[in-house]
Amino acid sequence: MGLMYDKKDIYSTLSQEELDKVDVYSKEYIDFLNSSKTERLCVDNAIKLLNENGFCDITNKKSLKAGDRVYFINKQKSIFATVIGQKDLIYGTNIIGSHIDSPRLDLKPMPLSENHDIAILKTQYYGGIKKYQWMSIPLAMYGVIFNEKGEKKNIAIGDTNDDTCFTIADLLPHLAKDQMKANANEFIDPEKMSIIIGNIKDKEAKDHKVKEAVLKILNKKYGIQEIDFARSEIELVPAFDAKFVGIDRSMIGGYGQDDRVCSYANLRSLIDLLKENQNFDKTVIAMIVDKEEIGSVGNTSMSSQAFDMFINILLQKTGSKADRLNVYYNSKMLSADVATAVDPDYDEVSDIQNSNILGCGVALEKYSGSGGKYNSSDANAEFMSEIMQIFDKNKVMYQIGTLGKIEKGGGGTIAYILADKGVDVVDCGTAVLAMHSPYEVASKFDVYMTYLSYKAFFQS
Ligand code: MN
Ligand code: MN
16 A cells, blocks of 8 residues: 555556446446436346345245345335355355435325416425435336235336426526525425426316316226325436546436435345355345435335344344344344545545545445444444455545544434444445535446445455
8 A cells, every 4th residue: 555545546457358347238227227216226126136136035945055045125215135155144244235215205194286377296204315416307207006905006207318308387486586595495485395396177077177177087097086195105306317427428417316325226236146156154134225325214224123033034044143233243234335535626525535535446434424423324444444354455445534523513324223232334436526415426447346345345
């Protein structure tokens, strides 16, 4: 490394052959992003990818032996994929955990109304967003809805070229004099973030003519009635595609990179290692979980005891006599979540020498949290040392970052949840610009290096 630490950019360091691999990987990642705009779609695509590579549902296996590839689906919104190692579970597991929920707008349980001949759907934002970024952009609608017989209908509208889409109409600047006086936190009232869904009146209806016309279309298309919204989960997400950004095509822009960039790398690194005939000494687990953006609460989040149950199933099916707590204590984990990259226009919020520079490697973050390290999982020096050695040995380019200046804000990941169980955990993921916006930006080199770092970790 040299006496003085020197941050290098990935592009100048990689060979042409490696640079070509970056482009191939990036394109596959972009395809994944475009087809995985919700947590349910991420799980569907993960299952597809896993099934194609010799994995099966753990419930189909009576017992498990070294080399077996299985996954556990937690309520369609989270999945734990595992390859059984040569050693007993008592020696611990290598876990990479990422999340697949992203900030978005959810429909309220009873969303449909009509005002001045426009049918609207009321929304409630999910996760930490700057509300104004979601106004006046094309939105796609995804989700599931059940009819009174309990039949499930999948909804996917707005993402193909000839498809219709949705939007929230922001107030025109000409009449926004009062609105513009409010501070940025308040000037968009979340109760006024309604999706425009229709404008044609039903000729036979007495009143609420537009609302009725919309309901008739929905009924024809999905066989649903208004009350069925109460048994639905419908999300509005940006209706534009991820693509390369910059005249040099060095970056990737797209919705939901937090944290699907790490989730894709998580799955791909495991699958590619298997394709390279890698045998695992210790059991490895790639898990993608839900509900991180709202504080990891609920039965599909990392905090759910579904993960403990999964470990119990592994213990039982491998015939291990180990105690679950011992397994945790001997396990290590990368908390695979995005980090912040220094923004050229707002570098004052970052402590530069403790920050991630776009294109300079996967971000290794000893801790997140805020202020006096509140709510952070602070990786110990021993574990930092172990991970840095793994990365150095495997030529993984990484940088040491923190979220930003100490009292400028803060944020967390799922790291603390596993750390609380006794697992050694450190945050490791891709640095992005404009996190939580409808169009997050990452360096394609960092995206690729994230994948290489996970490969190195799974093998360790
Ligand atoms: Mn995240
Ligand atoms: Mn986030």
